[in-house]
Amino acid sequence: MNRVIYTDATFEPLTLDEVKLQLKTDLDFTDEDNLYKSWIKAVRLHAENYLRMDLVQKTIDFYFDEFQDEMEIATYPIQSITHVKYYDGNNTLQTLTANTDYIADTYNRVPRIEIINMPTTYDKYNAVNIRAVCGYSKQQSIPENIKAGMLLLIAHFDQNREAVSDRQLYELPFGVKNLWDLERIYQF
Numbered sequence: 001m002n003r004v005i006y007t008d009a010t011f012e013p014l015t016l017d018e019v020k021l022q023l024k025t026d027l028d029f030t031d032e033d034n035l036y037k038s039w040i041k042a043v044r045l046h047a048e049n050y051l052r053m054d055l056v057q058k059t060i061d062f063y064f065d066e067f068q069d070e071m072e073i074a075t076y077p078i079q080s081i082t083h084v085k086y087y088d089g090n091n092t093l094q095t096l097t098a099n100t101d102y103i104a105d106t107y108n109r110v111p112r113i114e115i116i117n118m119p120t121t122y123d124k125y126n127a128v129n130i131r132a133v134c135g136y137s138k139q140q141s142i143p144e145n146i147k148a149g150m151l152l153l154i155a156h157f158d159q160n161r162e163a164v165s166d167r168q169l170y171e172l173p174f175g176v177k178n179l180w181d182l183e184r185i186y187q188f
Contacts, residue, residue, distance in 0.1 A: 001062055001063065001064055001074060002062070002063040002126060003060050003061065003062050003063070003074070003075075004060065004061045004063070005058055005059070005060055005061075006058075006059040006060060006061050006131060007058055007059040008058050009044075009056040009057065009058045009135070010056075010057065011056055011057075011138075011139060012037075012040045012041060012044055012056065012139075013040075013044055013047075013055050013056060013139060013142045013146070013147055013150060014040050014043075014044075014139075014147060014150055014151065014154075015139070016033060016036055016037065016040070018147075018151065019036045019039070019040060019151070019154055020036070022151040022154060022155055023036075023154070023155060023158050036154075039154050039157050039158075040150075040154070043150045043153045043154055043157075044056065044150065046153070047146060047149065047150055047180065050177075050180060050184065051146070051180055051183055051184050051185065052074065052075070052076070052184065052185040052186075053075060053076050053077070053135075053183065053184075053185060054075045054076075054077075054134040054135035055135055055136060055142055055146065056135045056136060056139075056142075057079070057133065057134070057135040057136065057137050058133075058134060058135055059082065059131060059132070059133050059134070060075065060131070060132055060134050061129055061130070061131050062074070062129070062130045062131075062132065063125075063126035063128065063129055063130075064126070064127070064128040064130070065121075065124075065125055065126065065127055065128070066121045066127060066128065067086065067115050067118055067119065067121060067128055068115070069114065069115060069118070070112050070113070070114050070115075071112060071113045071114075071115065071128075071130070072110055072111070072112050072187075073111040073112065073113065073130060073132060075111070075132075075134050076109050076110070076111060076134075076185055077106070077111075077134065077135065077136065078104075078106040078111045078132050078133070078134050079106070079132075079133040079134065079135075079137060080106065080132065080133045081098065081104045081106065081113065081130065081131070081132050082131040082132060082133060083095055083096075083129070083130075083131050084096040084098075084101070084102055084113065084128070084129070084130050085128070085129045085131075086119060086121050086127055086128045086129070087121060087122040087124065087127045088119060088120060088121065088122060089120040089121070089122060090122070091122040091124070094119065096115075096117075096119070100116070100117070101115070101116055101117045101119075102114060102115050102116055103116065106132075109185055109187075110185065110187045111132075113130060143182075143183055145179040145180070145182050145183065146179070146180060146183055148179050149175075149176040149177075149179035149180045150176075152175055152176050152179070153176050
């Protein structure tokens with residue numbers, strides 16, 4: 001399975017003010033705003049990769065070489081399936097109909113699509129395209145333990161601005177991974 005972002009995120013899980021409060025930075029101080037914004041995005045991307053989730057709303061195209069009876073969509077949460085398209089045996093693009101040709105389970109932590117009427121696909125890479133609206137639709141819906149872990153990681157970036165250190169660093173006993181492991185998807 002391949003995944004391609006069709007429309008990217010329009011917001012981030014953390015606001016600039018939340019980051020400044022975590023770092024005990026005056027809200028009116030703007031000299032490092034661009035740096036903080038880059039950390040917010042970098043930490044979100046790291047969290048999404050570790051959690052195997054999409055934290056902010058975006059539209060993603062998932063590509064498969066062929067249909068299976070039940071197809072797992074490797075992300076969570078999924079708000080909706082926009083379409084299921086495929087190249088048929090004649091290499092002509094076709095669209096499946098929801099609830100007639102397939103049933104989508106977007107509530108499961110491992111979202112899946114069950115194909116009811118199994119079509120024949122053309123023998124080529126990425127013959128099947130499932131487009132889905134993924135992630136949380138608003139910042140307030142993102143679990144607090146995920147955002148708390150992101151804030152811890154940003155504080156670490158702020159305290160350790162170099163790639164190397166001459167001192168021994170220790171992972172916090174109830175740090176980022178402990179907060180994120182509560183939400184992490186272990187399948188896929």
